[in-house]
Structure formats: structure tokens, C-alpha cells
Amino acid sequence: MGMKSMTLEEVRDSLIRQEDTIVFSLIERARFPMNSFAYEDVSSFAISGFSTSLLKYFVKEIEATNAKVGRYESPEEHPFFPDDLPNSLIAPRNDSQTYHELQFLHPAAASINVNNHIWDFYLKQLRPLIAAEGDDGNYASSAASDLQCLQALSRRIHYGKFVAEVKFRDAPQDYEPLIRAKDRDALMKLLTFERVEEMVKRRVERKAMVFGQEVCLGTDGDKGDNKGKYKVDPAVVSRLYDEWVMPLTKLVEVEYLLRRLD
Ligand SMILES: C=C(O[C@@H]1C=C(C(=O)O)C=C[C@H]1O)C(=O)O
Numbered sequence: 653m654g655m656k657s658m659t660l661e662e663v664r665d666s667l668i669r670q671e672d673t674i675v676f677s678l679i680e681r682a683r684f685p686m687n688s689f690a691y692e693d694v695s696s697f698a699i700s701g702f703s704t705s706l707l708k709y710f711v712k713e714i715e716a717t718n719a720k721v722g723r724y725e726s727p728e729e730h731p732f733f734p735d736d737l738p739n740s741l742i743a744p745r746n747d748s749q750t751y752h753e754l755q756f757l758h759p760a761a762a763s764i765n766v767n768n769h770i771w772d773f774y775l776k777q778l779r780p781l782i783a784a785e786g787d788d789g790n791y792a793s794s795a796a797s798d799l800q801c802l803q804a805l806s807r808r809i810h811y812g813k814f815v816a817e818v819k820f821r822d823a824p825q826d827y828e829p830l831i832r833a834k835d836r837d838a839l840m841k842l843l844t845f846e847r848v849e850e851m852v853k854r855r856v857e858r859k860a861m862v863f864g865q866e867v868c869l870g871t872d873g874d875k876g877d878n879k880g881k882y883k884v885d886p887a888v889v890s891r892l893y894d895e896w897v898m899p900l901t902k903l904v905e906v907e908y909l910l911r912r913l914d
Pocket residue numbers: 664667815843844845846848849852897898899901902
């Protein structure tokens with residue numbers, strides 16, 4: 653297969669770097685209240701006759717533009733609405749390596765997309781935990797920051813494909829029998845590192861504290877003690893990883909491995 657190779661450490665470094673993006677995008681979304689109107693189906697945003705929400709309309713339109721410039725040719729990018737996307741207008745270039753030449757993943761990777769789960773937990777469960785009650789009328793701005801959050805979470809979770817490929821290459825003798833037996837539970841157990849998961853949760857909580865604090869100059873003249881006041885609740889970020897991000901990353905890993913010998 654591919655020419656490119658990666659180590660588990662390099663893949664984990666990328667996941668650590670992506671935590672920064674996720675924490676910052678949550679902080680941005682927390683600037684806006686719930687703005688529920690942006691998530692209700694309204695007929696003015698109808699797509700092929702069906703009412704849809706401002707957010708869904710916005711994401712679909714942006715994804716269509718992204719598709720035309722070839723964004724989803726990258727194995728790291730996954731659309732939320734993959735049906736009816738326009739084709740890329742970028743012709744393959746023979747003076748540069750294409751994603752296919754650089755391919756590191758098994759081709760079955762392309763069939764895995766868990767964005768519908770990400771969309772659901774983000775809108776129904778996470779958003780109410782980071783946005784205050786209320787409506788400030790900034791629907792497009794809050795939808796734009798929703799999209800930043802959704803894309804950052806999606807990239808991180810689908811990076812499970814790279815994690816799984818590296819783990820498989822490091823120990824094919826351990827993975828192959830479980831893949832052939834389609835033993836999901838045993839695969840899940842083999843790819844899980846609880847110690848790493850504990851560190852991830854503690855680190856993202858810490859990042860939420862550091863990135864989300866008010867930065868003040870000097871000690872006198874302050875409006876008061878800002879300790880303990882964060883732009884996004886660190887406990888929510890840790891819970892986000894514990895309940896959704898890591899389980900979905902592992903789901904992607906299992907789904908990928910099950911197809912790895914096809
Ligand atoms: C991503 C990995 O696989 C699993 C998932 C983790 C995560 O989503 O952060 C962490 C440890 C593993 O249980 C990994 O091993 O790094």
C-alpha cells in the first residue's frame with residue numbers, strides 16, 4: 653500500500669494539536685446564546701421543497717463550495733451532508749502527488765462517515781451545555797461558529813482511521829484474527845488505552861482553563877478575582893471527550909478495522 657508512514661506517537665501528536673482547535677471553537681461558540689431560531693425548520697430555507705433550518709442550509713451551501721474546490725478529496729475531511737454534493741472542479745495535477753498516491757489508509761476508509769452522530773450530539777447535547785439561554789439575533793454568526801465546532805470535532809473523530817491503521821500495522825498478528833472473526837468487542841478492547849484516555853481528559857480540561865481565562869495586566873485595578881471564571885466550563889470539555897469524542901473515535905477505529913482486510 654501507501655508510501656507514507658506514520659507512528660502512533662505522530663498520530664497522537666496530531667490529536668493533541670487538534671484539542672486546541674476544539675477548545676478554541678467551543679470558546680467562540682460560547683460567545684453566543686442558544687439562538688434557537690437558527691435550528692428550527694423554516695420554509696424560507698427550503699431545500700428541494702422541504703423546510704430546513706438556517707444552520708443546515710448554511711452548512712449544505714458551504715459544503716457545496718468546499719466540494720467544488722476539492723476539500724473532500726482529502727482523507728481527513730468529511731462532509732455532514734454527503735448526498736448530492738457537486739464534483740470537484742480541480743482537475744488531477746500530474747506535477748504534484750495526489751492524495752491517492754500518498755494514500756496511507758485502506759480504500760475502505762472512504763465509506764466511513766459518522767457525522768450524523770456528531771451532528772446529533774453537538775446540537776442536542778453539547779450546544780446547550782456551552783451556550784447560555786437566550787437569543788441575541790446573531791443567527792448567522794452563531795451558525796458559523798457551530799460549523800467550526802462541528803468540523804473540528806469531525807476531523808478529530810475521523811482521525812480514528814489513521815489511529816487504527818497505525819495500530820494495525822504495528823500488530824497485524826493481533827488484529828487479523830479478530831477482524832476475520834468480526835469480533836467488535838475484542839477489537840475495541842485491543843485498541844483501547846485507558847491510561848491515555850485519562851490523560852486526554854485531564855489535558856483538555858486544563859486547556860479549557862488556560863485558554864478560557866480572562867487575561868489581566870497587573871494585580872491592582874482588577875475588577876476582582878477572575879480565578880474560576882472560564883469562557884467554557886472545563887468540566888464540560890472533559891465530559892465532551894469522555895462521553896462523545898473518544899467513544900466515537902473508537903467507533904471509527906473499529907469500523908475501519910472491520911474493513912481493513914477487504
Ligand atoms: C486514539 C486512540 O485510541 C483510543 C482512543 C483515544 C482517544 O480517542 O483519545 C485514546 C486512547 C485509546 O483508547 C489512541 O490510542 O491514541
